[in-house]
Amino acid sequence: MSIKKTYEEINEKIKNGCAVVVSAEEVIDIVKEKGIKDAAKYVDVVTTATFGPMCSTGAFLNFGHSDPPIRMTKVTLNDVAAYSGLAAVDAYIGATEISESKGIEYGGAHVICDLIDGKKIRLKATSPGTDCYPRLEIDTYITKDSINEAYLFNPRNAYQNYSAAINTSDKALYTYMGILQPNMGNINYCTSGQLSPLFNDPLYRTIGIGTRIFLAGTTGYISWQGTQFFSDRERDENGIPLSPAATLAVVGDLKKMSTEYIKPAVFEKYGISMFVGIGIPIPILDEEMMKFVSIEDKDLYTSIVDYSVPSRNKPTLGRVNYAQLRSGSINLNGKSIKTAPITSLYKSRKIAEELKKLIMEGNFYLQQPIEAFPLNNRLNTLEIIDAEEE
């Protein structure tokens, strides 16, 4: 007889303190020992996690009203511009925005972390002035406790697979994938592999709109499919996409986050990004889910892409699995090339453990998605056309 479990049954076990929760790394050995069927019977939840740079990150803030009030049209936070083409005192601070005075040394990601750490942030805003909002400018200080809502809303996080990067040119390249040394000096890769959330639920059976997640140290939710969601990718026999596919839009309360699990990143000659810690619990509803979570690094593949070609479609130099990437070097056309991660596996593991603890202690319950992600989504490109063309 096949194993079937419902969210209600699993949550009941969590409530009673008897749910079996393991990480996506630990589950591999359990399946090897017990087999898929017995492992599916035994394990209730598998925790997955990632901690990598995710540029598409930012926060909505509501500052509260001053007296007399102002309809802010240009806002800076510690000299970093925040988008305020919204209602009077709402703004969105994007992680990659750079300081007007310090450049890439300080930016939106730093403002977000300073807010989380409870630091005072200088808020400056200007306005043309209106009958209902007469104030023309404001220069003051805020903290996360002095303002109203502050929530992270990230349009694109937690990529399902990502291409590894190499550089075949004779000059070093400074990229969001780190420094790529000339003449194929190194290969950088950027997922937590077998621990990565969307590798463990490749067909989005449990990760969808409404899924409760661990986001930067607190509870968050998946609010939508992430931008550039490309689920209609070539997949292997296990259903795993062989190139960057699905992404997640996530939301969570910034005031409850911890900078232990979210950090600003500065990439030399590129700009600012943000390490975001995301953990997602996968309920083992049946044997198929158990099979998905048991897939290991050696069976997860990605492509090596040449970043020295400055066009949309960069050439691929070969396919490689995450066990090879993790080993520290790979052989490409007879040459041994050093490999290095950009995603912290140490931190990813820490998040998977933290989430495990929360669930086992009955402080985190699983939420069934309200709606599933589409499996046939493709990407559009941006073409340069004139007004008459269609």
Place this chain on the structure above:
Amino acid sequence: MKKKIFLIFPPHLTDQPITYTLIKKYDLKTNILRASINYNTQGNLLLELEGTKENISSGIRYLENIGVKVDFIHTEIKWDEKACIHCGACTAVCPSDALKLDSNSWLLSFNAEECLGCKLCIKACPLKIITNGL
């Protein structure tokens, strides 16, 4: 004892067999860690010397006397271990594996002995927690 030195020598000295002299005359074990020497242009050499204290001093005096500029490599970089997130971005550019991720714990470690002082890691660290140690 061991000592790491960085040598910069002018064009007219690039034809001198200096490592041979260091070995033969001063009884020093030399290990070339990095070299960029083209005949008749300025060259530089990162060298590790091993021998007695006296012989190392004499060898260095010999280099200075013939017109080679000698820099001593002290602590090359400073790594703020507490602030590190152990991502591994620095290991991509480290030529000697002085910065290394442990393949079990995935924690970063820094071995000052192995560091060549190239400073590429300072640029590569996205948290900017590796700084100039000098």
